[in-house]
Amino acid sequence: MAEKILEIRDLTCGFFTDDHVLKATDRISFDLNRGETLCIVGESGSGKSVTSLAIMGLLEYSGGVILDGSIKFKGEELTTKSQEELRNIRGNKIAMIFQDPMSSLNPVFTVGDQIAESLMIHQGMSRKEAMAEAVELLRQVGLPAPEMRVNQYPHELSGGMCQRVVIAIALACKPDLLIADEPTTALDVTVQAQILELLKSLQSQMGMSIILITHDMGVASEMADRIAVMYAGTIVEEGTVFDIFDHPSHPYTQGLLNSIPGYETARGTELYAIKGSIPRLSELPTGCRFHPRCPHAHDRCRAMEPVKIDLSETHRTACWLYDDKAEVGER
Ligand SMILES: Nc1ncnc2c1ncn2[C@@H]1O[C@H](COP(=O)(O)OP(=O)(O)OP(=O)(O)O)[C@@H](O)[C@H]1O
Ligand SMILES: [Mg+2]
Incomplete structure (x- = not known):
């Protein structure tokens, strides 16, 4: 039997307004197995990002709350964990890549520093070890001349290169689960294809599970094992790529x-x-x-x-x- 990495049951997330609660997801449930890619597709505003922020334990930072339901990661309930416990899991066991690579990188630190930070915090590496590992990671994500790039700042790199750096940061601690929220929408089409290819090959090397959020059914057909279709905060259909595209x-x-x-x-x-x-x-x-x-x-x-x-x-x-x-x- 495949190992379940994630089990989400009846997850309801919302935002408080002056006099009531708006539910951005309403009792959504899905599972994810080890090594599997689930694509979440749906129009803008359907609740895809809210779902991923809830899994990351980051929903409260955008003003939202988990109102009900359960998120189990490798059998452990996440919804009752403290922010401190979640910080340990985030970036370590569960990592996330956002849509816009530029806004996820800090402009005042070098690429190497930003990769090394995660390795020093979560893996207890010294700065020297972490910088050496950063070069290796940059090589792994296909950045040319990694020894030189490691000392550069984000503005010295193209959008596609920055997204490779973001992926290197996300993968630094070899997470079990990678959540990628529209990771390629800000990039031009050829670079998009390269980044998706890279994610696929890193996944097969590392055996991680991926939740890929996309507007693009073409991307979903290329990348997904299974697809969940969201509409207005609910999952309206879920199935294998074959189920969704052929039936x-x-x-x-x-x-x-x-x-x-x-x-x-x-x-x-x-x-x-x-x-x-x-x-x-x-x-x-x-x-x-x-x-x-x-x-x-x-x-x-x-x-x-x-x-x-x-x-x-x-x-x-x-x-x-x-x-x-x-x-x-x-x-
Ligand atoms: N901080 C917030 N305060 C109030 N409502 C919010 C907030 N963030 C999101 N929402 C609402 O929650 C719903 C789901 O938003 P979400 O960002 O998850 O959509 P999405 O599917 O990721 O859309 P997109 O494809 O545009 O990224 C939307 O109706 C949105 O307006
Ligand atoms: Mg979104």
Whole structure:
């Protein structure tokens, strides 16, 4: 049996406003096995970053809170840990790469110092050992002339090089789990492909698990073992790459795929965007959150929130269209 690195159950995260709480994720659940890549896809505002910040224990720094649910990392509950305990896990066992490499690097320290810092804190290395290891890491992430680059500042490097440095920092302590939130959106297309290739090869060398957050279904098809599709704070469909691309069940997933140029579906190759936009958290519709945009919505969709339905052992959907097709799984 594959080792479970992460088990998330009914995770509800929110933000307090003057008089009420806005739920940015509502009872989301998923698992991640060792060495596996899960891609989380969905429109802007669907709760992808909030989910990753919650796993990292960083949600409170952006003004949010975990309201309910459980995050187990290698069997250990994270939601009840103190910030001090979480700091030990962060950057060490769980690392994160953000969208914009420039904003994750500190402009006043050299690249080498920034990699070495993590090694000195978490691995107890001396500065000399850590700097030597930093050169090795830069070599590993494919930065040319690492002995020279290690002494440079972020502004002396291109965006793609900076993202390689960010990856080197993230991987310095050989984490079990790497969360990459839109790691390549700020980079041009050729560099994007190189960085994704790099992540894949580092993953196969190190056996880490990856949660990759992306807007791009093309990236998800290249990188993912499994895909979770988020909409307005919920996971509407989850499955293997094969499940999602060959048998998309949820009308939202079908819409996402239909908006990829050249994707062939039962509708033909017509390219169309999903009509309307994602609802505000303060104005969530009743029933299924997608129903106002759904071409198949019927009365029940407007009145009742869909339950999770297992279409197969690996494939699960939250849509009333499949109510009669399979056993109803846990919510
Ligand atoms: N600091 C905050 N205060 C209030 N609401 C927030 C805050 N951060 C995020 N939200 C809300 O939580 C919801 C989920 O946001 P999140 O950043 O997770 O979306 P996302 O899926 O990562 O979007 P994107 O693709 O644009 O990065 C959104 O409705 C957003 O407005
Ligand atoms: Mg985000």
